[in-house]
Amino acid sequence: RAEVAAAADRGDMAPKKGGKAPPRVQYFNAIRDQKLDTLRWCLRHGGVTTRTEDEDGHTGLQIAAAAGLSEALDTILDSILKVGTKDEVEEADDEGRTPLMMAAHNGKLACVKLLVVKGRAPLGTKCEKGKTAAEYAAARKHDKVAAFLRDPKGHAESSDESEEEGEAERQTARVFKASQKLASAVNEQEEVHRKKVQAAEALQAALAEAPEPVWGEVKAVLSETRRELSLRGKEPGVSTVDPALWNCVCLQELRLEMAAGALTSLPPRLGQLSQLTTLIVSNNALTALPDVFASLPRLRNLEAAKNELRELPPSLSSLSQLQVVDVSHNQISSAAPLAPLVGLVAVQLGDNALESLPEWRYEEMEHLSTLAAPANRISRLPPGIGSLPMLAALDLSGNQVRQVPIELGSLSPKKLQTVRLAGNPLADPRIRRFVETDAPTLVKDLLNHVAKNGHKEEAAAAAGGKKGKKGKGKAAAPPPSDDDDDEPEGSVADLLAALNASSGSESEGEAPAPAPAPRAAVGGDPGKIHVSLPTKRAERAAAPPRMQVSINPDRFSAGGQQQQAPPPAAPAPAQDLFGLDAPAAPAPAMGGGGFNATFDDFDGGGGGGGIGGGRLDRAHQ
Numbered sequence: 174r175a176e177v178a179a180a181a182d183r184g185d186m187a188p189k190k191g192g193k194a195p196p197r198v199q200y201f202n203a204i205r206d207q208k209l210d211t212l213r214w215c216l217r218h219g220g221v222t223t224r225t226e227d228e229d230g231h232t233g234l235q236i237a238a239a240a241g242l243s244e245a246l247d248t249i250l251d252s253i254l255k256v257g258t259k260d261e262v263e264e265a266d267d268e269g270r271t272p273l274m275m276a277a278h279n280g281k282l283a284c285v286k287l288l289v290v291k292g293r294a295p296l297g298t299k300c301e302k303g304k305t306a307a308e309y310a311a312a313r314k315h316d317k318v319a320a321f322l323r324d325p326k327g328h329a330e331s332s333d334e335s336e337e338e339g340e341a342e343r344q345t346a347r348v349f350k351a352s353q354k355l356a357s358a359v360n361e362q363e364e365v366h367r368k369k370v371q372a373a374e375a376l377q378a379a380l381a382e383a384p385e386p387v388w389g390e391v392k393a394v395l396s397e398t399r400r401e402l403s404l405r406g407k408e409p410g411v412s413t414v415d416p417a418l419w420n421c422v423c424l425q426e427l428r429l430e431m432a433a434g435a436l437t438s439l440p441p442r443l444g445q446l447s448q449l450t451t452l453i454v455s456n457n458a459l460t461a462l463p464d465v466f467a468s469l470p471r472l473r474n475l476e477a478a479k480n481e482l483r484e485l486p487p488s489l490s491s492l493s494q495l496q497v498v499d500v501s502h503n504q505i506s507s508a509a510p511l512a513p514l515v516g517l518v519a520v521q522l523g524d525n526a527l528e529s530l531p532e533w534r535y536e537e538m539e540h541l542s543t544l545a546a547p548a549n550r551i552s553r554l555p556p557g558i559g560s561l562p563m564l565a566a567l568d569l570s571g572n573q574v575r576q577v578p579i580e581l582g583s584l585s586p587k588k589l590q591t592v593r594l595a596g597n598p599l600a601d602p603r604i605r606r607f608v609e610t611d612a613p614t615l616v617k618d619l620l621n622h623v624a625k626n627g628h629k630e631e632a633a634a635a636a637g638g639k640k641g642k643k644g645k646g647k648a649a650a651p652p653p654s655d656d657d658d659d660e661p662e663g664s665v666a667d668l669l670a671a672l673n674a675s676s677g678s679e680s681e682g683e684a685p686a687p688a689p690a691p692r693a694a695v696g697g698d699p700g701k702i703h704v705s706l707p708t709k710r711a712e713r714a715a716a717p718p719r720m721q722v723s724i725n726p727d728r729f730s731a732g733g734q735q736q737q738a739p740p741p742a743a744p745a746p747a748q749d750l751f752g753l754d755a756p757a758a759p760a761p762a763m764g765g766g767g768f769n770a771t772f773d774d775f776d777g778g779g780g781g782g783g784i785g786g787g788r789l790d791r792a793h794q
Contacts, residue, residue: 196219223252223261232264234264241279250288262288273289273296273306274304274305276318278309282321285318310322388415399424401425406431413431419443438460450472450474452472452476462486466489469492473497484506485505493516495516498521500521508530519543523545525549540563542566543565544564547571548570552574560580562585564588564589565591567589569597577594583624586617589616
């Protein structure tokens with residue numbers, strides 16, 4: 174590795190073998206592309222010299238000078254100075270033009286300087302036409318090149334002087350810029366200091382102008398410039414609140430919870446407490462909050478729960494730093510002033526009269542972790558809730574929500590710990606079962622179900638209002654009842670009544686009355702009815718249902734009660750309830766009940782023994 178690194182430093186690295194071009198081709202390609210490593214390798218190890226010519230008869234030095242390839246020209250000059258001869262710098266083409274003439278003709282000042290200063294190329298050499306390099310430059314009006322060729326030494330000194338002057342000017346500019354930046358920083362510091370002094374003077378003036386405090390807590394704040402004040406269960410004096418409280422402009426946290434029903438309003442002077450970050454006025458009897466929150470730009474925590482508020486002041490929308498809001502247990506009908514606040518972390522809106530949540534820009538609410546609005550009249554769950562990445566607790570229980578949007582399935586089960594939706598007329602029975610308890614273990618199952626079967630508002634709207642499952646536009650079936658497993662009352666009673674009617678009519682010589690068609694399959698044990706319906710439409714059309722019932726008249730009455738009578742001498746004949754003429758099946762052995770029923774197997778086998786051969790769907794006593 175060390176040898177490879179040293180070879181790379183010397184330029185001895187062979188070119189990459191992307192193709193198998195000969196070194197001569199690689200040499201001229203390296204000059205045109207100014208690939209210096211390849212160029213050095215070709216000159217040292219590729220068998221190429223500085224006198225090697227291309228197909229047009231030009232050397233590498235001539236090509237680099239004419240094209241203005243100063244880096245390649247510099248590399249070739251290094252090779253000539255090390256292993257070549259001086260006359261190689263003056264190698265001319267068929268017309269006697271040297272590399273210096275070619276560079277001057279094309280106005281390549283950098284190459285001209287390299288050839289003159291480094292390569293020591295003579296200036297008086299003429300071509301076959303008798304023109305020098307300076308004359309070539311003048312003919313093409315390359316004034317700088319011509320001036321340099323006429324007086325290389327003087328031009329070099331003037332260039333050095335101009336470079337020195339330019340460097341001095343740049344240094345001066347840098348010093349000036351740094352001084353300006355320093356002056357600006359000093360001015361900013363002075364401005365900040367001036368504002369602090371003004372604020373301190375204003376604070377002292379406000380404290381000095383404050384009336385004599387009545388409450389000892391307020392007096393301590395004014396005298397010691399405390400930042401926190403908590404007044405809980407305070408009994409009102411001459412006035413509900415000590416007037417000196419509103420001059421405590423140094424306060425950052427204020428808790429004001431007066432005795433029950435004592436505090437019904439806050440004065441506009443609340444806006445003087447511009448340093449407040451926390452304001453807690455819960456457990457009072459406030460009917461409104463003053464619209465002065467624009468004067469409290471630093472407020473982050475606002476708690477006004479358990480009051481009698483009916484609305485929120487519009488100026489709340491200006492609190493861009495607000496993070497926690499608790500206005501639960503009030504009578505608020507609209508939380509619209511909270512809509513512009515996207516920096517909220519926790520929102521408590523429960524036990525109010527809200528019909529909808531604020532129209533938040535949910536996709537911008539990156540920090541909202543708690544959203545609680547139970548016991549309201551909210552009928553719609555916004556799909557945007559599904560875009561809350563940090564949501565950990567969602568409580569919308571006791572509202573009027575019917576549909577859970579499919580977007581809620583996008584919430585992270587790792588973050589979301591609690592979902593409370595109980596007490597809503599949810600259309601999906603599975604969601605109802607999920608939210609019956611607040612077990613965190615069900616949250617993941619709930620989210621998975623909602624992600625697959627949640628409500629799609631756009632699809633439902635496109636279907637003309639038909640709320641189909643999974644938003645496919647099909648009319649949704651009515652939600653299954655929790656009692657779906659039970660047959661409607663009277664289904665068995667109807668059958669028994671038909672049995673009784675049939676027995677009575679035959680005894681009088683009348684035709685048996687038709688019995689109602691069976692509703693579902695039942696059966697298994699003696700005393701149970703078994704019904705199996707055809708599984709295919711064609712079979713149902715070809716072979717209507719048929720049921721045979723054996724009755725023990727001594728143990729069964731029309732009312733369905735078992736009778737303790739002695740067994741009959743002979744079993745009663747089977748009764749055909751459906752009016753079919755086919756012979757009845759043999760009566761099975763009676764169990765403890767009063768009747769036993771069998772009927773034909775529509776799936777391919779006969780029934781008997783009290784259990785039909787058809788498919789068992791449901792069983793009823």
